[in-house]
Amino acid sequence: MRATILVLQFVGLSGMSTMLFADNPVHHNGVSKVYEPYVLPLERELELRTYYQTDDDPNESDILRQRIGYGASINEKVFAELYLNAMKLPGGSLRLESYELEGRIQLTEQGEYPADWGLLIELERERSESISELATAILVSRQWGDWIGTLNVGVEYEFGSDVDNEFETFLSAQWRLRYRESLEPGVEFYADEYTRGVGPVLTGLIRGQGNRKWHWETGVILPLNATTPDVTYRLLVEFEF
Amino acid sequence: MRSPQQVATISSRISRVTAMLMLFLIATDVVAQTPEFEIEIREHLFYPSELRIPAGQKIKLIIRNLDATPEEFESYELNREKVIVGNSQGIVFIGPLKAGEYPFFGEFNPKTAQGKVIVE
Numbered sequence: 001m002r003a004t005i006l007v008l009q010f011v012g013l014s015g016m017s018t019m020l021f022a023d024n025p026v027h028h029n030g031v032s033k034v035y036e037p038y039v040l041p042l043e044r045e046l047e048l049r050t051y052y053q054t055d056d057d058p059n060e061s062d063i064l065r066q067r068i069g070y071g072a073s074i075n076e077k078v079f080a081e082l083y084l085n086a087m088k089l090p091g092g093s094l095r096l097e098s099y100e101l102e103g104r105i106q107l108t109e110q111g112e113y114p115a116d117w118g119l120l121i122e123l124e125r126e127r128s129e130s131i132s133e134l135a136t137a138i139l140v141s142r143q144w145g146d147w148i149g150t151l152n153v154g155v156e157y158e159f160g161s162d163v164d165n166e167f168e169t170f171l172s173a174q175w176r177l178r179y180r181e182s183l184e185p186g187v188e189f190y191a192d193e194y195t196r197g198v199g200p201v202l203t204g205l206i207r208g209q210g211n212r213k214w215h216w217e218t219g220v221i222l223p224l225n226a227t228t229p230d231v232t233y234r235l236l237v238e239f240e241f
Numbered sequence: 242m243r244s245p246q247q248v249a250t251i252s253s254r255i256s257r258v259t260a261m262l263m264l265f266l267i268a269t270d271v272v273a274q275t276p277e278f279e280i281e282i283r284e285h286l287f288y289p290s291e292l293r294i295p296a297g298q299k300i301k302l303i304i305r306n307l308d309a310t311p312e313e314f315e316s317y318e319l320n321r322e323k324v325i326v327g328n329s330q331g332i333v334f335i336g337p338l339k340a341g342e343y344p345f346f347g348e349f350n351p352k353t354a355q356g357k358v359i360v361e
Binding site for chain 2: 040041111143178
């Protein structure tokens with residue numbers, strides 16, 4: 001509860017600072033995924049993420065983003081994943097926009113301390129422009145009975161000859177009920193320089209043969225400020241093997 | 242380039258996030274002394290298959306995999322999954338839990354590797 005209050009305080013305070021950065025860059029949407037701080041050895045996965053946004057501004061509506069990734073654990077504490085990120089603008093076709101390498105590090109054993117800690121490191125490179133992003137985030141998760149609270153807080157450095165080099169901060173959070181393995185409802189919140197969004201999510205796990213698993217997440221993120229799209233639908237499917 | 246005012250704002254936000262993380266940590270409990278229990282995996286079975294632990298107390302479970310093949314200790318009820326490579330051991334922290342039975346299984350051999358934690 002205290003963590004929830006702190007998140008809500010952050011929402012309110014950061015909402016005021018948004019006024020200093022009122023100009024939203026074209027097609028920016030900070031809705032992503034809330035990462036948990038856990039790594040399993042011998043794990044491999046294929047991942048597909050889809051984001052679709054609508055907005056009253058026709059230039060920011062009917063935009064589809066897709067992200068395909070392959071990841072594998074390097075050891076029992078480190079997981080690495082390579083992504084291809086594509087985007088489809090209104091009236092256009094799906095185009096490959098960027099490549100991304102991501103590393104997730106489990107810092108503490110699950111349940112050893114009152115909260116579980118991890119680290120996320122991402123390096124993204126645009127395909128057609130000289131723009132790169134290096135980001136790192138702290139991943140924190142804690143269980144309260146049947147509820148799980150997860151917080152990702154990070155800093156991103158954007159650099160290249162086609163962009164003003166700058167630091168940006170971002171935060172995402174999830175509050176989820178462990179209802180049953182195949183269906184866990186929750187709420188997610190996303191914040192960055194321009195984005196403030198919150199909305200319901202559903203997640204779950206479907207078991208296949210042996211250690212094969214399908215993990216899925218879907219949600220609808222609604223805006224808390226004027227520079228966030230009116231609706232962002234998100235879907236994630238991971239095939240773990 | 243950012244103006245000095247914008248840089249100050251970003252710096253203020255980073256400080257706020259850091260303070261929030263520290264408060265999140267402080268808001269959590271103090272780690273107490275943790276009793277240890279052991280389970281062995283042999284020929285794709287858990288020994289013992291029933292583990293009795295005290296209610297309301299965190300425990301440290303050491304899982305020794307004596308098989309040459311990996312096994313995954315998994316339990317949705319315990320909210321734990323841990324892969325233990327062949328001929329090695331893994332540590333799983335469990336609880337504090339309410340009294341009751343919490344089943345677990347070996348994900349790589351789910352038909353044979355089954356057990357439960359009995360909290361009393």
